[in-house]
Amino acid sequence: MNGFRELLVSVGEISALTVASVRELFKRPFESRLIVHQLEQGGYDSWSITVLAAGFTGMVLSLQFAIGLEPFGASMYTGKLVSLGIVRELGPVLTALLVGGRVGSGYTAEIGSMNVTEQVDAIRALGADPVRKLVMPRVVAMTIALPLLTIMADIVGCLSGAFITMLEVGVTFRFVFDQMTETLWVVDLLHGLSKSVFFGYLIGVIGCWNGLRTFGGTEGVGIATTRTVVYISIAILVSDFALTRIFLAIYG
Amino acid sequence: MAEPIIRFSGVTKSFGDNSVYEGLDLEIHRGETLTIIGGSGVGKSVCLKMLIGLMVPDAGTIHAFGQSVTELGDQGLISLRSRIAMLFQGAALFDSMSVEDNIKYPLIEHNWGTPGEMNKRVSEVLEMVDMPGIQKLKPAELSGGMRKRVGLARSIAIKPEVILYDEPTTGLDPVNVRRINGLILSLQERLGVTSIVVTHDMDTVFTITDRLALVYEKRIAFAGTPDEARNHDLMYLREFIQGGRGTLDIDF
Numbered sequence: 001m002n003g004f005r006e007l008l009v010s011v012g013e014i015s016a017l018t019v020a021s022v023r024e025l026f027k028r029p030f031e032s033r034l035i036v037h038q039l040e041q042g043g044y045d046s047w048s049i050t051v052l053a054a055g056f057t058g059m060v061l062s063l064q065f066a067i068g069l070e071p072f073g074a075s076m077y078t079g080k081l082v083s084l085g086i087v088r089e090l091g092p093v094l095t096a097l098l099v100g101g102r103v104g105s106g107y108t109a110e111i112g113s114m115n116v117t118e119q120v121d122a123i124r125a126l127g128a129d130p131v132r133k134l135v136m137p138r139v140v141a142m143t144i145a146l147p148l149l150t151i152m153a154d155i156v157g158c159l160s161g162a163f164i165t166m167l168e169v170g171v172t173f174r175f176v177f178d179q180m181t182e183t184l185w186v187v188d189l190l191h192g193l194s195k196s197v198f199f200g201y202l203i204g205v206i207g208c209w210n211g212l213r214t215f216g217g218t219e220g221v222g223i224a225t226t227r228t229v230v231y232i233s234i235a236i237l238v239s240d241f242a243l244t245r246i247f248l249a250i251y252g
Numbered sequence: 253m254a255e256p257i258i259r260f261s262g263v264t265k266s267f268g269d270n271s272v273y274e275g276l277d278l279e280i281h282r283g284e285t286l287t288i289i290g291g292s293g294v295g296k297s298v299c300l301k302m303l304i305g306l307m308v309p310d311a312g313t314i315h316a317f318g319q320s321v322t323e324l325g326d327q328g329l330i331s332l333r334s335r336i337a338m339l340f341q342g343a344a345l346f347d348s349m350s351v352e353d354n355i356k357y358p359l360i361e362h363n364w365g366t367p368g369e370m371n372k373r374v375s376e377v378l379e380m381v382d383m384p385g386i387q388k389l390k391p392a393e394l395s396g397g398m399r400k401r402v403g404l405a406r407s408i409a410i411k412p413e414v415i416l417y418d419e420p421t422t423g424l425d426p427v428n429v430r431r432i433n434g435l436i437l438s439l440q441e442r443l444g445v446t447s448i449v450v451t452h453d454m455d456t457v458f459t460i461t462d463r464l465a466l467v468y469e470k471r472i473a474f475a476g477t478p479d480e481a482r483n484h485d486l487m488y489l490r491e492f493i494q495g496g497r498g499t500l501d502i503d504f
Contacts, residue, residue, distance in 0.1 A: 114346075121306050122344035125337070126406070127330045127361040 010209075017131070017209050018201075021139050024132040034137035042103040042138065043145025047152065053098050054153035057090050058082060058161035066168035078165045083180040084188065086157035092192040093240055095153045096199035099146060100232040104207035107138055108228040111211025112221040120212065130212070139204035146200030147193045154192065187251040195243045202235050257282045257446065258303065258414070263312035265298060272298055274470040276312065280414075285440055285447040286475075287457045289492060290467030296450040297341070299467070300416040303448075304336050305329045316414075334362050337412035341419045343403030345391040351378075352387035355406045362410050377405040380442075381435060397428030404435060408443070415439065417449040421456050433459045454493060466492065 024031075065078040111134055114120050123130045162176040207228055214224040256279040263276040272295035280286050288296050301307040302314060305321055314321040316332060324332060337358075345354050355374045364370050378384050381401040391399060400420060407415055417436065421429040437460055440447055451457060457464055458478060465475040466489050474481060474489050481489055 117342050118340040118344040119346055121301070122338075122340055122346070124306055125304055125333055125340075126358040127333045127410075128357070129326075 013213075014205055014209050017135060017212075018139075018205055020131045021136040021205070024129065024136040025140060027132070031132065031137055034133065035140050038137045038141035039145055042099075042106070042141050043149065046099045046102060046145070046149055049098050049102060050095050050149045050153050051156050053094050054086070054091060054157040055160040057094055058086055058157035058159070059164045061085055061090070061157075062161040062164035063168060066165060075169045076171070078169055079162060079176040079179040080183040082161035082165065083158050083183050086161065087154045087184055087188050087192050089192070089240075089244075091153040091157055092150050092196040092199065093236065095150050096146060096196060096203065096236045097233055099142075099149060100199070100203040100236060101229050103142065104203045104232045105225045105229050107204070107207030108211040108214070109221055109225045111135075111208055112214030112224045113218075115212060115214045116217050116220060135205075135208040135212070138208055139201060142200040142204035143197060144200070146203065147196045150193060150196040154189070191244075191247045191251050194247055195240060198239065198243060199236050202239065203232055206232050206235060255282065256280060257317055258448075259315045260299070260303075261313050261315075263302065263309045263314060265295070265302065265307070265309050271470060273309075276471050278465055278472050278475060280446060280448060282446055283440075283444060284462040285436070285449065285460050287449045287451055287461040287464045288467060289452055289454075289457060289464055292452065294467045294470075296452075296467055297418045300338060300418055300448065300450060303416065304333055304338060330361075334358075334410050335412055336414040336416065337407035337410070338416040339400070339403050339407045339418060339420060341422065343391075343399040345394075345399055345403055345406070347391050349390075350387065351389050351391070351394075351402050354391070354402065355409050358406065358410045364410065373409060377409050378402075380408065380439070381405045382431075397424050397431065400424070400428075400432060401435065404432075404439075408439065408445075411443070412445065414446045414448065417447065417451075419451055419453075420449060421451065421453050429453070429455065436460050457493075 061082050062078055065081050066075050069075045069078060069081075111120070114134070120130050120134070123133055158180055162173060162180060165171065165176045166173045210224045210228045210231065214220050216223075258278075258280040260276050260278040263273055264271070265273045265276075276299065278299075288299060290296050298307060302309050303316065303321065305324065308322060316336065319328065319332070321329075321332065345351075346357065349357070352371075352374055355377060356370050359365075359370045359373060364373065374387060375384065378386065381404050383398060383401055383405070386394075386398075386402075391402070394402060404420075420432050420436065424432065433456055436447060436449065439445055440460075447460075449456065449460065461478060463475060463477055464481055466473050466481075466486075468474075468486075468488055474484055474486055476484070478493075481493055484490065
């Protein structure tokens with residue numbers, strides 16, 4: 001019962017932080033410099049981890065399908081399944097989990113350290129607003145960056161999947177590639193990207209929220225950072241199911 | 253004596269089950285240097301943070317310059333914080349920024365003027381704290397005493413009328429303690445600022461203070477001149493003053 005109450009309080013705090021961030025986003029002057037800086041640090045710098053994860057996911061998926069479908073004589077359909085699996089599900093979710101672990105924990109560690117050394121208080125004492133200076137740029141940057149990273153993951157995942165399919169099933173690369181482009185529709189892409197927009201927001205807001213409520217010195221920063229990775233992962237996995245259900249109803 | 257510019261009346265504050273103040277009354281007059289003393293963990297800093305709205309009292313009122321701090325909106329708090337600056341215990345410099353950008357932070361937030369005027373102000377305040385020409389250094393490259401002085405430079409950059417010092421000499425060597433005490437004194441003489449200093453270093457108290465206030469049993473048990481304090485009949489106060497005199501500050 002206590003845990004449930006805590007969950008409700010957390011959801012309330014996160015919602016309040018979201019509202020405050022949105023309000024700061026529309027206040028002049030626009031903090032473009034801070035947002036661009038976060039886009040670079042959280043978004044651009046995450047491309048290598050994204051490519052690596054998507055590449056190997058595409059490869060192992062093709063391997064499993066190519067071998068698994070063989071008894072049914074359906075290996076030819078490997079390309080279709082791989083592309084659908086990557087674009088609708090694994091691309092957005094795996095990218096979110098990895099980037100969430102990398103960037104979300106970084107947000108908590110940075111803001112948490114600032115909090116325990118009174119730098120967050122100092123921002124306020126110097127006449128500025130921590131939500132505007134710290135939270136809003138990070139949440140906005142992640143909400144923009146994650147869909148872009150997901151597009152990259154989709155492309156890399158499909159190409160590496162096509163390559164392994166070619167080797168394992170013994171068809172031409174051209175054949176798999178055509179098969180994938182025929183299978184995928186804009187709605188499949190939209191389905192995955194809509195989810196990743198939401199995942200990006202979750203990563204940003206949970207990372208910052210945990211940072212702002214960090215207390216208890218360097219030990220507290222460690223605890224908060226660990227907690228962020230767990231919260232973000234759970235939030236992504238749970239909301240993925242709910243969002244998939246909703247988007248299946250919308251996009252079909 | 254000048255009129256009081258800050259008045260705490262009947263302030264109570266608790267954190268969870270831990271009550272810090274139960275009926276705090278205190279007046280601060282224009283141009284004076286008031287030190288707040290008391291044992292560790294009695295919430296001396298809480299008092300400063302409530303004054304500039306970083307913490308909100310549970311009950312009671314705090315008036316500064318004739319306005320009720322708890323009733324100020326966002327804009328009101330920002331303008332209050334341009335008149336009352338705070339030097340945090342660990343200086344709370346922003347690690348990611350150079351000394352110059354740290355000092356410019358409040359100037360930008362309060363629309364000080366052109367970049368040229370801001371650069372001029374940065375060198376002015378750095379000279380005031382005897383550290384000219386260190387604009388390009390990062391906080392990590394500074395010693396504890398230097399960080400405090402840069403923090404002080406940042407606090408006085410926007411020409412506040414009141415400066416709050418949270419344990420300005422804690423953790424510093426005797427040379428730096430004397431240097432910081434000298435700075436507090438010279439700022440008061442040169443700029444005519446009102447200072448509120450939280451400390452438990454009795455050397456500091458006797459060097460700089462006009463009046464001292466003792467936090468004891470969740471309220472201000474005594475407020476008066478050092479001479480009055482020496483002859484006061486509250487045992488704890490006399491012990492505090494004598495016990496602390498001439499000893500190093502090992503209480504952190």
